[in-house]
Amino acid sequence: MIDLYYWPTPNGHKVTMLLEELADAGARLEYTIKPVNIGKGDQFQPEFLAISPNNKMPAIVDHAPADGGAPVSVFESGAILLYLAEKTGRFLGSGPRDRIAVTEWLMWQMAGLGPMTGQYGHFHVYAPEQIPYAMDRYRREALRLLGVLNRRLEGRAFICGDEYTIADMAAYPWINPYTAAPLDLEPYPEVRRWHAAIAARPATQRAYALTKQVNPDAGKPLSEEERKQLFGR
Template identity: 80%
Template sequence: MIDLYYWPTPNGHKVTLLLEELAEAGARLDYTVKPVNIGTGDQFAPGYLAISPNNKMPAIVDHAPDGGGAPLSVFESGAILLYLAEKTGRFLPTGLRERTAALEWLFWQMGGLGPMTGQYGHFHVYAPEPIDYAKTRYANEANRLLGVLDRRLAGRAFVAGDDYTIADMAIYPWIGVYDKAPIDMAPYPDVRRWHAHIAARPATVRAYALAAQVNPDAGKPMGEAEKKLLFGIEPKR
């Protein structure tokens, strides 16, 4: 049994995508969702910090780790994807070149697409006042990274080749994140093709349906207290 500490954010979606794909592939890992409401500060609770010391979400606790022994906790979404893929032997190639490619693109997402797109969203959607330099800087970087991904996907079904891997699952939730500040995807036809294909997968549909169950208020404007908690933004006076 896996305890999944989850909130419906791009990083949270990565793990539900994999867990639902494992079920689809006949390698189901039973899991229980433990909501971590980051808007009310659940990520700072001492019990949660014991398994996720960086006070970020998601995290997991595997109650049946390979080799037995005490339950094993894992934090950081990329580490969780890698852990579960290795535990089940699914969605991570075993061939040297294919595995290397999948890991390259997993870490590309973790070190590039996620942080840069997150900063794009912060300065275009959440910042208390417009900062033109920051908005331009992160828009340019987000578009550069989309161009890198589009070139990689040209002539390929998925980022590591013919097979769907944890690298695709890591990248997918970070495409088209911000409805209030959408990035023009017209210049990236291969990203659009790839994204539409993943969106139609039954496991993707189930993973995103879970988001609405856990947080029915998703999409509503963020309150002042929530902004202060997440971003350190003081309420307007």
Template identity: 75%
Template sequence: MIDLYYWPTPNGHKITLFLEETNLDYTTKPVDIGKGDQFKPEYLAISPNNKMPAIVDHAPADGGAPISTFESGAILLYLANKTKRFIPQDIRGRIVVNEWLFWQMGGLGPMTGQYGHFNVYAPEPIPYAIERYTREVQRLLGVLDRRLAGRAFIAGDDYSIADMACYPWINPYTKAPLDLTPFARVRRWQAAIAARPATQRAYAKGAEVNPSAGQPMSDEEKRILFGVSAVA
């Protein structure tokens, strides 16, 4: 059994995408980041960077004590290695998946997050920041679009954790949508993943956990999400 500490954000969706594809037994432990659950001592014990998601695997492969893992990319790698699914077992294929997983973790996710912050959540518009991150996200979408030429998925013909990592970060902000018209391959790839039954189950899980998703955040929620830098 896996405990999934979760809130329906792009990083949270990555893990439910994997769990729903593999039918692993898991229990959802909501971490309401708008209320500050991520700063609770019991959560910091497994996720010391006070970010979500995290997991605790109560049945690790070595048969030992439960294993906790934080950081969405590390969780995807852990689960892929545990199940030997959605990651190639040959060294060359594994390198490709790892490259694009870390590309998302170091580029697509953070840059799209900054795009969303300055377009959706910032208290006042900052034109330089909006232009900077819009152009960078468009550049990254171009990188992904070129990568998908002649490939069904990012690493080749098979769906992998690289796709699960990237998919939730494609246009996640309904209040500030990006124009995907120039990226026909990204749109084709995105539609193929959206049609997977496991994807639909994963996103339905998010709606169950937070029915208010998409509603404007209160000033207190913004203070918690964007103003708390350390735990007292």
């Protein structure tokens, strides 16, 4: 049994996407969602910090690790994807060279696409004042990264070839996650084609259906208290 400490954000979606794909691939891992309401400050509670010292979700606790020992906790979404993929032997590619590519593009998402798109969202959607330099800086960087992904996808069904992997699951939630400040995807046909294919997968749809189940207020403007918890601590 996996305890998934989760809130429906792009990083949270990565893990539910993988867990649902594993079920469809015949490698189901039973999991229980432990909501971490980041707008109420749950991420700062001592019991959560014990498994996620960077006060960020998602995190997991695996009560049945492969070595048969005590429960294992894992924080950081990329580390969780690697851990679960290794545990089940799924979605890492078919051989050592595939594994290298999957790891490269997972790290690309963790170090580039996620943080830069997140900063784009912060300065375009959440910042209390408009800072033109920051807005332009992160918009250009988000678009640059979309261009990198578009070129990578030319001639490939998925990021690392014909196989769907955790590299795709990591990147997918970070494509245009801010409805209040959408990026123009028209210049990136390969990204649009790839994104639509993943959106159509039953596992993706089940993973995203958890959003309203866990947070019925998803999509509503942030309250002052939520802003304080998310940006003021």
